[in-house]
Amino acid sequence: MDNFEELKELWHTADTATLPQAGEVQRMAQKFRNERLRKKILLILTAVILMGVMVMVVINYHSKMLSTRIGELCTIAACMLLAGTNLRSLKRFVNFSDCSNKEFIAFLEHTRMNQLRYYKRTQVIGMFLASAGLVLYAYEFVSHHSATIIITVYGFIVIWILFLWLYIRPRNFKKQTNKLNNMLNTLHHISNQIENEE
Amino acid sequence: MPGFEEIYNTYAPQVFRVCMGYVNDRELAKDMVQDTFISVWKNLHSFRNESAISTWIFRIATNICLRAIEKDEREKNVRLLASFPTADYDKGQDEKLSKLYTCIAALEEMERIIISLLLEDLPYLEIAAIVGINEPNLRVKVHRIKQKLATKMKAYGQF
Numbered sequence: 001m002d003n004f005e006e007l008k009e010l011w012h013t014a015d016t017a018t019l020p021q022a023g024e025v026q027r028m029a030q031k032f033r034n035e036r037l038r039k040k041i042l043l044i045l046t047a048v049i050l051m052g053v054m055v056m057v058v059i060n061y062h063s064k065m066l067s068t069r070i071g072e073l074c075t076i077a078a079c080m081l082l083a084g085t086n087l088r089s090l091k092r093f094v095n096f097s098d099c100s101n102k103e104f105i106a107f108l109e110h111t112r113m114n115q116l117r118y119y120k121r122t123q124v125i126g127m128f129l130a131s132a133g134l135v136l137y138a139y140e141f142v143s144h145h146s147a148t149i150i151i152t153v154y155g156f157i158v159i160w161i162l163f164l165w166l167y168i169r170p171r172n173f174k175k176q177t178n179k180l181n182n183m184l185n186t187l188h189h190i191s192n193q194i195e196n197e198e
Numbered sequence: 199m200p201g202f203e204e205i206y207n208t209y210a211p212q213v214f215r216v217c218m219g220y221v222n223d224r225e226l227a228k229d230m231v232q233d234t235f236i237s238v239w240k241n242l243h244s245f246r247n248e249s250a251i252s253t254w255i256f257r258i259a260t261n262i263c264l265r266a267i268e269k270d271e272r273e274k275n276v277r278l279l280a281s282f283p284t285a286d287y288d289k290g291q292d293e294k295l296s297k298l299y300t301c302i303a304a305l306e307e308m309e310r311i312i313i314s315l316l317l318e319d320l321p322y323l324e325i326a327a328i329v330g331i332n333e334p335n336l337r338v339k340v341h342r343i344k345q346k347l348a349t350k351m352k353a354y355g356q357f
Contacts, residue, residue: 004344007351010295011317014218016211019231022203029236098245098254101311102330104261108268186267193308194331196339 044086051079063140071137078129085122089114102194109187116180119173127169131161200251202242206235209252212318213259219314220263222303230266234259249327256320256328260311267307301350309343316340 020028054076063069099107134157142153200208213234217227237258245254302310308329315325326336 007298007347008317008319010292010298011215011219013292013295014211014215016214019210019214019228022206022210022235025206025232025235026202026239028232029239098241098249098257099261100257100328100330101260101264101308104257104264108265183268190264190267190307193306194329 040086040090044083044090047079047083047086051076051083054079065140065143067136068140071133071135071139074129074133075137078126078133081122081126081129085118085126102191105187105191105194109184109191112180112184112187116177116184119176119180123169123173127164131164134161199245199247202235202239205238205242205251205255209255210235213255216256216259216311216314216318217263218299219302219317220260220307220310221266222299226266230259230262233262237262250324252320253324253327256315256324260315260328263311264307297354298351301347301354304350305343305346309339309346312336312339313343313347 054072058069058072058076063072135154138153138157142150210231214227214231217230217234218224221227221230234255238255245251249257302313305313312325312329315328320328322333322336322340326333329336331339
């Protein structure tokens with residue numbers, strides 16, 4: 001292109017006067033950091049608190065049935081899984097600024113693959129543990145009551161679990177996996193643009 | 199090491215132009231400038247001078263551009279603007295500059311980034327470090343991108 005210098009001149013005529021001041025960006029930086037981290041930390045804290053409560057229950061409440069103990073362990077394991085997975089994803093908020101476009105696209109592809117694995121495997125394990133924990137843990141408390149109460153309580157539990165497994169999860173799974181697969185296709189396309197001719 | 203304000207005043211206009219080259223939308227480009235300097239502000243203390251500060255800042259900025267594909271609304275906007283070359287601009291915007299942005303928006307993602315950095319007058323070595331490829335490979339890409347851009351500009355009767 002013979003007139004690339006002309007293009008450069010033209011390029012530099014862009015109006016940049018309306019950009020915010022440095023101080024304004026600094027104030028936004030403080031707000032932005034807190035807001036993004038708050039949600040994730042809150043989720044981890046909730047999981048840890050719930051896990052702590054369950055551990056206290058195990059220590060202080062001496063259950064007579066093995067099913068209750070297994071239920072408690074399943075719930076603790078589900079909380080650990082939730083806290084652990086979110087702690088790992090916190091890494092996304094840690095400084096990953098000094099990398100080339102090629103490394104960044106590879107990082108995004110890797111992260112999205114991990115997320116896909118989370119929806120396909122980790123989430124299923126977590127939901128299974130939580131569901132099993134609820135079913136087993138509740139038994140000792142209702143077992144002393146009449147058959148009507150047992151059927152009513154377990155009826156509600158089963159309806160809730162079925163709603164979770166047959167409606168909420170498939171709906172979210174489809175939505176999230178479609179989004180992630182589309183993202184991965186685009187990332188792969190960009191990655192090819194970088195790799196091309198190397 | 200210069201302070202944040204000095205860095206911002208020096209590089210914000212450059213980053214804005216590069217982001218405009220990528221998204222072809224003033225408001226989105228301004229958001230990206232903010233995101234870039236929020237990241238610069240947060241990580242300035244850990245910058246260890248292993249690369250030039252401009253390389254570091256443009257890496258952050260171009261990675262934020264690439265990340266726009268992860269944000270639904272932005273993705274739609276970027277694709278929409280890239281596929282409709284008659285996008286609206288501010289009234290006072292120079293027509294030639296608008297056409298240049300439109301032609302760049304019609305290029306592939308990495309082509310948009312490379313040509314924007316080149317128009318910003320960054321040396322080849324620095325652009326190669328930002329993108330993550332070697333210099334000879336970059337030169338081949340630049341040659342092709344320039345040809346593509348020239349064809350598009352000619353189609354608009356610009357050059």
